[in-house]
Amino acid sequence: MARNGGGRWVCGAALGALLAGCNAAPEIRSASAPAATAAATATPANTPEALLARMSVESKVAQIIQPDIGSITPDDVRRYRFGTILNGGNSGPYGNDKAPATDWLKLADEYWEASTAPLANGEPVIPAIWATDAVHGHANVPGATVFPHNIGLGATFDPDLIRRIGAATAVEIEVTGLDWTFAPTVAVARDARWGRTYESYSANPELVTRYGAAMIEGLQGRPGQPGYLGPGKVAATAKHYFGDGGTAQGVDQGDVNGDLKELMAIHAAPYPAAIDAGVASVMASFNSINGTKMHGNKPLLTDELRGNLGFQGVVVGDWNGHGQIKGCTNSNCPQALLAGLDVYMVPEDWKALYNSLVAQVKDGTIPMARLDEAVLRVLRMKAQLGILDGEVKPSARANGGKWELLGSPEHRALAREAVAKSQVILKNAGVLPLKPGARIEVAGSAADNIPQQAGGWSVTWQGGGDLTAADFPGATSIWSGIAAAAKAAGSQAVLAPKGSATSNPDIAIVVFGEPPYAEFVGDRKDLAFRDEEGLALLKAYKARGVPTVAVFLSGRPLWVNRELNAADAFVAAWLPGSEGAGVADVLFGAVQPSGRLSFNWPGVCEGGGAQQGKDTLFGIGYGLRYDTGADSLPALSETCNALTHDTGAVWFASGRLGAQVQAVADNALLPDLRGSGNGIVATGVDRRAQEDARRIAFGPGSRFSLTGPASGAAFRITYQVTSRPAGPVTATAGGKPVDITQGLSVAEGKGWREMVLSAKCLGENGGKLTFASEAPFAFQIAEVTRDEAAAGAECSF
Numbered sequence: 162m163a164r165n166g167g168g169r170w171v172c173g174a175a176l177g178a179l180l181a182g183c184n185a186a187p188e189i190r191s192a193s194a195p196a197a198t199a200a201a202t203a204t205p206a207n208t209p210e211a212l213l214a215r216m217s218v219e220s221k222v223a224q225i226i227q228p229d230i231g232s233i234t235p236d237d238v239r240r241y242r243f244g245t246i247l248n249g250g251n252s253g254p255y256g257n258d259k260a261p262a263t264d265w266l267k268l269a270d271e272y273w274e275a276s277t278a279p280l281a282n283g284e285p286v287i288p289a290i291w292a293t294d295a296v297h298g299h300a301n302v303p304g305a306t307v308f309p310h311n312i313g314l315g316a317t318f319d320p321d322l323i324r325r326i327g328a329a330t331a332v333e334i335e336v337t338g339l340d341w342t343f344a345p346t347v348a349v350a351r352d353a354r355w356g357r358t359y360e361s362y363s364a365n366p367e368l369v370t371r372y373g374a375a376m377i378e379g380l381q382g383r384p385g386q387p388g389y390l391g392p393g394k395v396a397a398t399a400k401h402y403f404g405d406g407g408t409a410q411g412v413d414q415g416d417v418n419g420d421l422k423e424l425m426a427i428h429a430a431p432y433p434a435a436i437d438a439g440v441a442s443v444m445a446s447f448n449s450i451n452g453t454k455m456h457g458n459k460p461l462l463t464d465e466l467r468g469n470l471g472f473q474g475v476v477v478g479d480w481n482g483h484g485q486i487k488g489c490t491n492s493n494c495p496q497a498l499l500a501g502l503d504v505y506m507v508p509e510d511w512k513a514l515y516n517s518l519v520a521q522v523k524d525g526t527i528p529m530a531r532l533d534e535a536v537l538r539v540l541r542m543k544a545q546l547g548i549l550d551g552e553v554k555p556s557a558r559a560n561g562g563k564w565e566l567l568g569s570p571e572h573r574a575l576a577r578e579a580v581a582k583s584q585v586i587l588k589n590a591g592v593l594p595l596k597p598g599a600r601i602e603v604a605g606s607a608a609d610n611i612p613q614q615a616g617g618w619s620v621t622w623q624g625g626g627d628l629t630a631a632d633f634p635g636a637t638s639i640w641s642g643i644a645a646a647a648k649a650a651g652s653q654a655v656l657a658p659k660g661s662a663t664s665n666p667d668i669a670i671v672v673f674g675e676p677p678y679a680e681f682v683g684d685r686k687d688l689a690f691r692d693e694e695g696l697a698l699l700k701a702y703k704a705r706g707v708p709t710v711a712v713f714l715s716g717r718p719l720w721v722n723r724e725l726n727a728a729d730a731f732v733a734a735w736l737p738g739s740e741g742a743g744v745a746d747v748l749f750g751a752v753q754p755s756g757r758l759s760f761n762w763p764g765v766c767e768g769g770g771a772q773q774g775k776d777t778l779f780g781i782g783y784g785l786r787y788d789t790g791a792d793s794l795p796a797l798s799e800t801c802n803a804l805t806h807d808t809g810a811v812w813f814a815s816g817r818l819g820a821q822v823q824a825v826a827d828n829a830l831l832p833d834l835r836g837s838g839n840g841i842v843a844t845g846v847d848r849r850a851q852e853d854a855r856r857i858a859f860g861p862g863s864r865f866s867l868t869g870p871a872s873g874a875a876f877r878i879t880y881q882v883t884s885r886p887a888g889p890v891t892a893t894a895g896g897k898p899v900d901i902t903q904g905l906s907v908a909e910g911k912g913w914r915e916m917v918l919s920a921k922c923l924g925e926n927g928g929k930l931t932f933a934s935e936a937p938f939a940f941q942i943a944e945v946t947r948d949e950a951a952a953g954a955e956c957s958f
């Protein structure tokens with residue numbers, strides 16, 4: 162059964178009509194040359210060209226090195242004069258990921274002052290600029306407005322709303338003194354198993370194209386018009402060029418396969434409009450295309466992006482993405498610059514990379530012309546931002562330190578509007594909108610859970626975890642929104658996370674969904690929604706004869722046939738962010754539902770084919786309204802083999818990782834615990850069957866982690882050691898690192914054995930296990946399981 166928006170919508174069935182008829186699309190101008198506009202305002206001595214002419218090789222190289230604030234001090238900035246700096250998702254000012262907004266501005270001033278301190282050698286002084294991932298509002302900063310993630314914005318079919326969100330986000334970024342955001346993501350996610358699906362507006366390239374351009378205009382203003390990149394505007398980044406949403410099986414950072422022309426028609430589609438909209442930068446993607454990593458892909462980075470598409474701005478790398486090019490390391494990689502990268506995002510290894518690049522320019526490995534070109538692009542971006550021309554320190558700028566603008570009532574109202582417009586009603590057997598005067602019970606651990614409704618990239622990289630409502634000052638949970646709306650409607654609402662607070666409520670709202678995640682940590686092997694908390698609550702209410710509304714929080718469409726069957730109404734709420742009240746606006750009918758799917762919703766749990774049109778339950782454009790009457794669904798099949806075959810306890814066996822398990826070496830994904838990155842080399846070895854086990858080789862000071870479901874009390878690991886470690890090896894599972902060197906040494910030459918790591922030695926015992934080795938070392942692993950029975954067990958090797 163496939164359902165489409167066809168006929169249900171006043172705007173018509175076809176996608177083009179949905180867009181054209183429902184909302185004005187952003188005006189796409191003919192190509193403009195954004196780089197030319199700003200230099201015009203600079204004084205002759207400060208033009209990018211004039212500055213470049215006075216720079217040494219060392220200062221030029223520093224302009225294209227982008228370190229993370231976690232590994233530099235203002236003194237490093239003063240000494241090296243980096244062109245740009247970033248804060249990764251896990252970095253906050255002064256080593257504090259949850260640092261208050263005032264610390265951000267203070268540190269921005271410190272970097273500014275360090276980068277503009279006079280130079281004695283006659284070289285020009287060039288201010289550094291700071292970039293952040295403001296991917297759904299300036300959400301790294303506590304107290305900022307957190308807008309719905311892109312998947313929710315895609316469901317609004319409202320490019321003008323997206324433009325206004327970009328404008329509000331830019332102002333909040335400026336309040337804290339930053340200049341540049343790594344947004345919007347214009348990935349066209351084609352397999353919802355991908356952990357970054359929520360960063361994608363839609364599986365449809367045409368929609369992503371419109372929404373991406375609208376976001377860029379909101380963030381930057383319009384090229385050629387007054388105010389472009391001026392006060393209240395920041396530089397934007399279209400990312401990740403290209404193919405991020407098209408990897409095989411939705412594996413993050415994986416390989417995209419197929420005919421290049423066809424791939425471009427989908428995954429490169431949003432870039433021409435982004436370039437027309439004047440986007441200041443484009444980020445290279447981690448993925449490879451037909452085997453070639455994008456960071457080293459000259460035909461696509463230079464010939465296509467610069468040549469055919471005419472992009473003149475900055476091509477920035479992704480987090481050590483250059484280190485993944487064949488023959489490169491994080492600290493040595495002329496290949497990336499030669500392929501067309503302009504700025505290396507090199508969070509930690511900046512000093513070694515700086516030294517190797519300086520040497521490679523001096524020995525001719527890198528032509529000066531290529532370096533000059535990259536540096537000029539960075540300088541032009543700064544000229545466009547106005548900072549080469551008498552700009553003052555961040556706190557003294559127009560919006561700097563205007564704290565009333567951070568999370569302002571106007572911005573929060575805008576976010577609430579976006580939340581309401583993003584709600585997609587998938588089923589409504591007549592229980593919505595809620596009746597005035599109803600006695601309402603609100604259940605589910607997600608109901609009053611701001612970190613969960615915010616999702617990943619919220620204060621921290623992964624979001625969730627130990628975050629609480631206190632880390633989101635000014636935010637409103639879904640429950641609080643319902644409570645306020647109920648009061649206004651003369652209804653009574655009670656919060657009962659576990660259900661059954663009231664003996665016979667008129668209706669129950671059950672809020673449940675995915676826990677937060679970001680990037681590869683969110684990759685899945687299938688689309689089954691496994692957590693049964695919500696399902697159990699829905700069934701318990703049903704058994705008591707209480708009608709239910711399911712409110713589902715997720716970063717992607719998932720197989721929820723069981724929940725759809727159990728609930729009387731089902732709302733896809735996505736990841737709404739800080740303004741949970743927008744959910745109640747729709748439930749109570751204060752706002753007419755208008756959200757429609759921008760992704761296909763799957764009707765089967767295996768595979769990830771819905772975005773390719775296979776196994777679709779609800780098509781793009783689908784979403785119910787209140788004025789078209791009740792719509793109950795026929796009973797859906799509840800068969801899902803993946804559910805019965807994977808309990809979450811097996812993390813690695815028979816040469817495969819469990820369905821919800823990831824293996825990573827720092828930021829390099831090791832699909833099926835194979836591959837290399839950041840000093841780890843994982844290869845297949847045979848224990849009982851071909852390549853059913855792995856040899857994990859550690860370079861000096863390297864580590865790898867497995868992440869998966871936190872069920873089970875201990876890890877049981879089948880392993881062997883052929884030669885003992887030459888230095889300390891540790892295991893960590895959330896608590897302090899445990900030295901396991903002795904245990905591994907005892908195991909030397911004794912064949913396959915079992916290691917038990919329980920709370921007794923690991924202390925905390927969560928969903929992540931990390932092995933680290935100081936010296937080169939290798940061991941083999943055949944199985945990793947989580948074991949309930951071993952709760953009280955001693956650790957053994």
Ligand code: BGC
Nearest residue numbers: 248249250294343400479480
């Ligand atoms: C992500 C980018 C992000 C960067 C900086 C990378 O891991 O892929 O989207 O902009 O980190 O945080």
Ligand code: BGC
Nearest residue numbers: 249250251252480622827828
């Ligand atoms: C950073 C993120 C980055 C990721 C890459 C994290 O430690 O905080 O910004 O995207 O590493 O894997």
